[in-house]
Amino acid sequence: MMVLGVTSKKFTSSQRTLPDKPLTNPAKQEIIMKPRFITLVCLLLFALVADAQYYFRGEVKDAAGVGLALVRIRVHSSNSFYQSGSTGGFGLPSAKVSDTVSFFLHGYDEKTVVLSSNEFNTVELKPSSAISNPKRKLISVTKDKVQERNSFGIANGETYSEQIENSFNYAAEYPSVGFALNVDKASYSNIRRFINMKSAVPKDAVRIEEMLNYFPQRYKAPELGKEFYTESQLTDCPWNPMDRLLFLQLHARKINYDSLPPSNFVFLVDVSGSMDLPNRLPLLQTALRMMVQNLRAIDTMAIMVYGGTVGTVLQPTGGNEKEKIMKVIDSLAAGGDTPGEAAIRQAYRLAQSQFIKGGNNRVILATDGDFNVGESSEEALMQLITQKQQTGIYLTCLGVGMGNYKDSKLEVLAKKGNGNFAYLDNIPEAEKVLVKELMQTLYVVVDDAYLNASFNARQIKKYRLIGFDNRKDVLADSASILEGGEIGTGHIVTAVFEVEMNSPYNTEEELATAELGYQTVNTKEKQTETYRLTNNYKSLYTVDSNYRFSAAVAMFGLMLKQSPYLKVYSWESLINLLNTCVNSNDYWQQEMLQLVIKAKEIYKPVKERRRWFTKKKKAKEEIILF
Structure with missing residues (x-):
């Protein structure tokens, strides 16, 4: 329990001793000044104690009787603020035998009560509508657009949230899209488990943003005082030659x-x-x-x-x-x-x-x-x-x-x-x-992080956010809201947009602007940073190999989802792309190349797969006979 009471001893005039005659020697004057100073401090303490001679003890709980920690408490008579302890206990000084006190905790309704110093006080806070009827959490949202609500199948024995793949938006009609940032990586290792078991991957198990999160990349430190380093890149789209890919990378501050x-x-x-x-x-x-x-x-x-x-x-x-x-x-x-x-x-x-x-x-x-x-x-x-x-x-x-x-x-x-x-x-x-x-x-460096990208319709005709697909039930809930995510120290977030460019376009004009929003962990202050995404086009095979690898990861995810937005693709073309960018010293990139090779055999058309198994079996029998 947080102890906030003050105790003191009252001093009488008989306890304060002063010399009978004035002392003129400086050393002697110092002797006089010390007891006078102590007396003044004691009088001030006495005044404070006189104002806080009563004490309210108690605890603050939820409806289930569980103590609530870090509740902000205001004593009205003194306008003083305190906090409840780790188990919900509190102790509050006051100048009154009973006082009006208010309790505040995010997610709960504010409560104002009169407390008595003569008894143990129990205060119950009720959850606000945000808790009793929690709003579902959107991963991404296109402003003013009514979302589609198609559905996918569910894997037998295992449950996956049904997803709705993000579609193309005309920049002139829907220029802005927002999405939550996070450090989740579960999807890729789960995909690996299915493929290593020689099984097709459930479509709803594929979350491309988590696949992109999974792979370590070269870290670039933010400027001093900044939480993120950001960069963007425009390059070719390997599954649709008519389109481009626009990458945005954010490198979170790394804590020593x-x-x-x-x-x-x-x-x-x-x-x-x-x-x-x-x-x-x-x-x-x-x-x-x-x-x-x-x-x-x-x-x-x-x-x-x-x-x-x-x-x-x-x-x-x-x-x-x-x-x-x-x-x-x-x-x-x-x-x-x-x-x-x-x-x-x-x-x-x-x-x-x-x-x-x-x-x-x-x-x-x-x-x-x-x-x-x-x-x-x-x-x-x-x-x-x-x-x-x-x-x-x-x-x-x-x-x-x-x-x-x-x-x-x-x-x-x-x-x-x-x-x-x-x-x-x-x-x-x-x-x-x-x-x-x-x-x-x-270890988190920022909370409630989200990014809002606004596209320039003079440059971009259509765009589509790859990954960050919403759950079907979330889109069906009209009360759903976009909430940010939490970013860990040194984490690199990669966002990918497939864009159709206007022709001709002005290379001097920006393609889009991105507004990054977040709140700091300690102060909880909301911050925003804005970035310009310029037309810095490089062809797919001359762009930095990290971006080429990210394009391959996104393509892999779309192929596993059997996305309708794939135009020109094959497992051979994906393997060829990976061979141009996989780092021979990077275990995880090497592993993904092998995973794609395995997936190629799993996803072969049935007739082709039967021919392959027959050929393999025949070769094995010949080896045994030999």
């Missing part, structure tokens, strides 16, 4: 490792029966062991588990006690049902009890997403996380598993919980997310 704030991590690990497979709980244990090696003494880590019951197996423990943490990780075992909703509530409560003001406070949920006890619908989970995000605690979701993997639920949780989302399909991926890219994954 030694300057990172202390972290309060609460890992919430699914140990239910569905996690009892090598690519689930054992994989998560390996990932956690690797991450623990990077914990600092100033960081704390707690582990909660849910499977049958919910419990804390590791109380908040300093990063210097690695052996203790490792023993708990090694002891985890799977079994039981999946009470995900109750577990999430308790994990936030534990993180809130250890809340570090100005620190990195985060719940990390590791699961296959198969909640089967308590509230399990996406709607109910969205309402729960919308409420919890008000605490200032971020949420990271680590997905694992196959067959019953619930991508749609984890995507909702991550996007509503001011957090991010990754999918772990193997040990190298676990190392990439929680070791090599730990800072990008878990």
